[in-house]
Amino acid sequence: MEVWCHQLSRFLGKKVVLHVVQAMIIMQLDFALTNARAPFGYLHSLVGLLPPLATVLYWLGLRNKPTEEEQDPVVIVIKRGILCMQRHQYNQSEQLFHMALIMAQERADQRAETYIFDQMANLAYQQGQLDKAFTLFTTVVGRMIAQGLQDNDNPIIEMSVKLANILSQQKQDDKALVGYNHCLKAQLAKTEGLEPSEELEPKAKDDYLLLAMTYSSYGKHLLNRFKYQLAQEQLEKALEITEKICGLEHPQTLVLMNDLGTTMALQKNFEKAQQYIAKAIEVGDKMRIPETASFRCNLGMFLLMDNKPEEAIKLCRQSLKMANKLKDLETKQEAQHCLDQINLNRRNK
Numbered sequence: 001m002e003v004w005c006h007q008l009s010r011f012l013g014k015k016v017v018l019h020v021v022q023a024m025i026i027m028q029l030d031f032a033l034t035n036a037r038a039p040f041g042y043l044h045s046l047v048g049l050l051p052p053l054a055t056v057l058y059w060l061g062l063r064n065k066p067t068e069e070e071q072d073p074v075v076i077v078i079k080r081g082i083l084c085m086q087r088h089q090y091n092q093s094e095q096l097f098h099m100a101l102i103m104a105q106e107r108a109d110q111r112a113e114t115y116i117f118d119q120m121a122n123l124a125y126q127q128g129q130l131d132k133a134f135t136l137f138t139t140v141v142g143r144m145i146a147q148g149l150q151d152n153d154n155p156i157i158e159m160s161v162k163l164a165n166i167l168s169q170q171k172q173d174d175k176a177l178v179g180y181n182h183c184l185k186a187q188l189a190k191t192e193g194l195e196p197s198e199e200l201e202p203k204a205k206d207d208y209l210l211l212a213m214t215y216s217s218y219g220k221h222l223l224n225r226f227k228y229q230l231a232q233e234q235l236e237k238a239l240e241i242t243e244k245i246c247g248l249e250h251p252q253t254l255v256l257m258n259d260l261g262t263t264m265a266l267q268k269n270f271e272k273a274q275q276y277i278a279k280a281i282e283v284g285d286k287m288r289i290p291e292t293a294s295f296r297c298n299l300g301m302f303l304l305m306d307n308k309p310e311e312a313i314k315l316c317r318q319s320l321k322m323a324n325k326l327k328d329l330e331t332k333q334e335a336q337h338c339l340d341q342i343n344l345n346r347r348n349k
Contacts, residue, residue: 074100077096078097078116078119085123090127100116110143114143121136134166138163144156152190164176168220187208187214190211194208197245198244200245209241216238220235231263235263251287254280254283254295257277257280260276262298270303293319293322296319297316300313300335301334309345317339319334319335323335
């Protein structure tokens with residue numbers, strides 16, 4: 001409790017803290033801390049978010065109103081901003097979010113404003129602007145608490161996983177672990193006595209998917225600290241939940257298979273790594289998802305590490321071609337690095 005009070009006072013300001021601390025006595029607020037993408041140096045591993053959760057959109061009262069949502073001008077602009085963000089059109093996305101924020105402010109829609117701040121935080125995070133993202137996510141948490149949410153509600157947990165991930169990338173491990181532990185404790189309590197399944201009620205599915213999101217993010221935290229076995233255990237839990245709820249033919253299931261393959265490769269278990277990623281590529285190709293460009297790059301790099309340069313060349317060339325078509329600069333750079341490394345190895349023989 002004292003740790004959270006200190007953190008909150010720094011990031012939310014004293015006036016807000018005084019208001020929130022009163023609520024903490026009732027809610028027993030712990031620590032709010034978030035997911036995304038963790039760099040592995042030259043190894044490209046997607047962190048990707050889990051399938052869309054109810055969370056913030058449900059809290060805004062928009063989830064069960066498709067007709068109203070389609071007609072709402074603020075929601076239309078938000079959707080366009082999200083679409084631009086997914087297409088890496090970051091300048092356009094930021095302009096649209098600012099436009100939506102002005103529209104929400106003009107009609108005094110506090111909840112819409114909060115959701116827009118959340119998307120602006122995601123945008124900053126995707127661009128690697130971690131300090132800006134942290135400030136925005138913390139703002140979102142403060143607004144949610146002030147508007148009545150509790151520290152274990154799914155929207156708060158989702159923000160908390162993202163904040164923990166940012167702290168992890170900033171090497172503030174003690175604070176990151178407080179966040180991860182808070183999220184795991186909250187989601188394990190919600191899913192106690194249940195089994196992950198496609199047949200679960202929507203709320204239970206969301207609870208489980210947030211748990212998987214936490215396992216995934218925490219697993220990558222451990223992976224970047226070279227705790228490979230512990231990271232593998234977390235990622236296996238995330239994959240099991242996601243596959244049981246979303247199915248094998250879902251992009252996030254395949255992303256987690258790729259991440260687990262990365263963990264196996266870093267433990268020199270190349271056979272198992274190739275099995276995971278090759279399966280992700282096989283299924284991903286059938287679904288025609290863009291992530292297979294990155295999967296190919298990863299598998300090519302692991303084959304190179306396993307002294308199979310000819311197979312690695314084929315995959316990295318495929319990855320480079322796909323990345324160019326998709327305008328995926330990061331995967332393009334990684335694929336080119338793989339090919340350059342192969343050429344360097346040949347010259348040194």
